Amino acid sequence: MSTKTSIPFLDTESAARKERIRQLKRGFRTFAGNKLSLVGLAMILTLVVAALLAPYIAPFPEHAGAGVYFDQASEPPSATHLMGTDTTGRDIFSRVLFGARLSLLMSGIVLSIAISIGVTLGLIAGYLGGTTNTVIMRVTDIFLAIPPTLLAMAVVAATGASLFNVMVAIAFSWWSWYARLVQGEVLSIKEDEFIESSRALGSGWMRTTFREILPNVVSPITVKATLDMGFVILVGAGLSFLGLGAQPPTPTWGAMIAQGRNYVTSFWWIAVFPGLAISFAVLGFNFIGDGLRDVLDVEVD
Numbered sequence: 001m002s003t004k005t006s007i008p009f010l011d012t013e014s015a016a017r018k019e020r021i022r023q024l025k026r027g028f029r030t031f032a033g034n035k036l037s038l039v040g041l042a043m044i045l046t047l048v049v050a051a052l053l054a055p056y057i058a059p060f061p062e063h064a065g066a067g068v069y070f071d072q073a074s075e076p077p078s079a080t081h082l083m084g085t086d087t088t089g090r091d092i093f094s095r096v097l098f099g100a101r102l103s104l105l106m107s108g109i110v111l112s113i114a115i116s117i118g119v120t121l122g123l124i125a126g127y128l129g130g131t132t133n134t135v136i137m138r139v140t141d142i143f144l145a146i147p148p149t150l151l152a153m154a155v156v157a158a159t160g161a162s163l164f165n166v167m168v169a170i171a172f173s174w175w176s177w178y179a180r181l182v183q184g185e186v187l188s189i190k191e192d193e194f195i196e197s198s199r200a201l202g203s204g205w206m207r208t209t210f211r212e213i214l215p216n217v218v219s220p221i222t223v224k225a226t227l228d229m230g231f232v233i234l235v236g237a238g239l240s241f242l243g244l245g246a247q248p249p250t251p252t253w254g255a256m257i258a259q260g261r262n263y264v265t266s267f268w269w270i271a272v273f274p275g276l277a278i279s280f281a282v283l284g285f286n287f288i289g290d291g292l293r294d295v296l297d298v299e300v301d
Contacts, residue, residue, distance in 0.1 A: 040287025
């Protein structure tokens with residue numbers, strides 16, 4: 001007669017794995033049930049694919065450079081030029097595709113820098129508390145009090161207009177939102193039992209903060225980062241519109257709008273299509289962010 005025995009920690013691990021699978025399935029159903037989230041996902045996937053394949057799908061990839069084609073200048077949308085041409089004859093559709101590459105690259109790098117700085121400072125401030133928390137949060141409040149675009153303009157004006165300086169400038173103004181968000185999350189969970197257990201086992205503050213607390217604040221960070229992708233693109237386009245971003249002939253959506261603003265009544269397509277591209281990106285990321293917020297059940301300011 002044989003009897004089956006079970007190993008307790010294996011049973012616990014199996015139960016945890018099953019629970020994670022159930023949560024993933026539930027999250028997928030919640031996300032799929034939100035039609036706008038699916039629309040946003042399709043929009044961003046389309047944007048990413050178009051940006052990655054821009055050199056291959058752009059009808060006139062050479063128009064992303066400094067060429068001048070006056071014989072095709074200011075042509076309206078047609079079968080040859082889907083979005084028309086600008087005042088120097090360059091194909092707007094091709095330039096919009098290459099502009100998408102720069103916009104996505106910029107927002108990704110900006111948020112990587114901002115999240116790295118903000119999350120680290122927020123974790124340290126929330127966990128250590130006391131004077132450390134006071135100093136970090138007062139500095140954070142100062143940055144939060146200054147509009148991101150204004151602060152970025154000041155930084156770019158001091159360092160010079162370029163794509164690199166724009167990315168650094170926006171990241172310099174954006175980290176404070178993540179520091180405030182993470183600090184609040186840490187304060188709400190640092191006295192929980194699993195944190196007390198980690199302390200009782202002799203874990204130092206750094207290990208407890210980054211190994212125990214950080215995984216529990218990933219959800220709000222993810223939602224905010226998704227929503228911020230669109231806003232960073234918008235701020236970057238605004239700086240490019242003012243001539244503080246990547247310099248001509250680099251195709252950026254903001255600079256293209258600035259070029260066409262004087263011709264809106266006659267050659268409307270020069271400014272309208274880059275503007276629609278910005279709206280497309282911002283709406284797509286907002287739709288996805290709203291869907292993730294429902295899935296992860298978090299509130300983000």
